[in-house]
Amino acid sequence: MISVRSLLIVVSAIFAFLAGRAHASPETDFWKWFQTNEASLYDFERDQEVTFDRLTAEMHKVDSSLTFEFGPKQNRQREFVISADGIRAAFPKVESLASSAPELPRWKVIKFRPRREPADIQYNGITVKANSVSVDIYPDGEKADLTVFIAGYSAVERKTFRAIAYLFLDQALGEVDVETRVGGIDVQAPLTPNTNAIPLSELPKAFDACVLKR
Known part of the structure; x- marks a missing residue:
């Protein structure tokens, strides 16, 4: 038989979990997913199509207009560009997603597509x-x-x-x-x-x- 004390502990844990989920933002959820899948993202060339499809799906949970670019590996880092895909209304989401990024030693998170040397x-x-x-x-x-x-x-x-x-x-x-x-x-x-x-x-x-x- 479950004691009253044990039942209270279970109920408290459930409420704590639900409260945590209630306060979690789409941006927070995205970066948790990113950190969990960091290895496959950093080496995306191994399975690029699947990795990009998964990343796109996760970004669209934050805003359906968001997209991304990856830079090449340089000094053990990659650029991760968060873009609004030219849609002005999505600019605030780019700002909020980039500003909520955790410490990521192997990544340089960049807001919006930066100026680059034009390429074909x-x-x-x-x-x-x-x-x-x-x-x-x-x-x-x-x-x-x-x-x-x-x-x-x-x-x-x-x-x-x-x-x-x-x-x-x-x-x-x-x-x-x-x-x-x-x-x-x-x-x-x-x-x-x-x-x-x-x-x-x-x-x-x-x-x-x-x-x-x-």
Whole structure:
């Protein structure tokens, strides 16, 4: 027969567990899962598809817009980029998830896609070389409108080329600037001649000068 004292201990344990779950946040649950699966995440190349699918599912428990990028191993660390996938409404969730990260010696947690040296992009069956892309900048108040010129652009594949343009701009300017300091974005085939367009590699410096001086 269970004693009253034993029953009280069991009931107290159940209430403590439920109270703990009630105060747990999706961010806390995510990082617990991350730490439990850290080995497979750090060596994701061993089973990339399965690992990425699991990570995506866990991030979507925090917010369905969240996505990620991994950097290469450098000095026994990897970058783990938490991105809102260009969706402004999800920015607060990126902030909260990144700020709640525990101590992770093998990881460098980064909020939003940072500026990087533009690299070639393959998307939806189309490959575009970064050095073939140029951009026109048009001042627009506190922001700047951009026209992205992509060799091989086709109106039939407009959505794909527009997505590629956004990916290039994320590389060159970083996710936050694309969403907060860029106004309109147009995508076209290269014009001949086009003396105003600059190579994608020169965009960060020209963009900052354009926006900051206004």
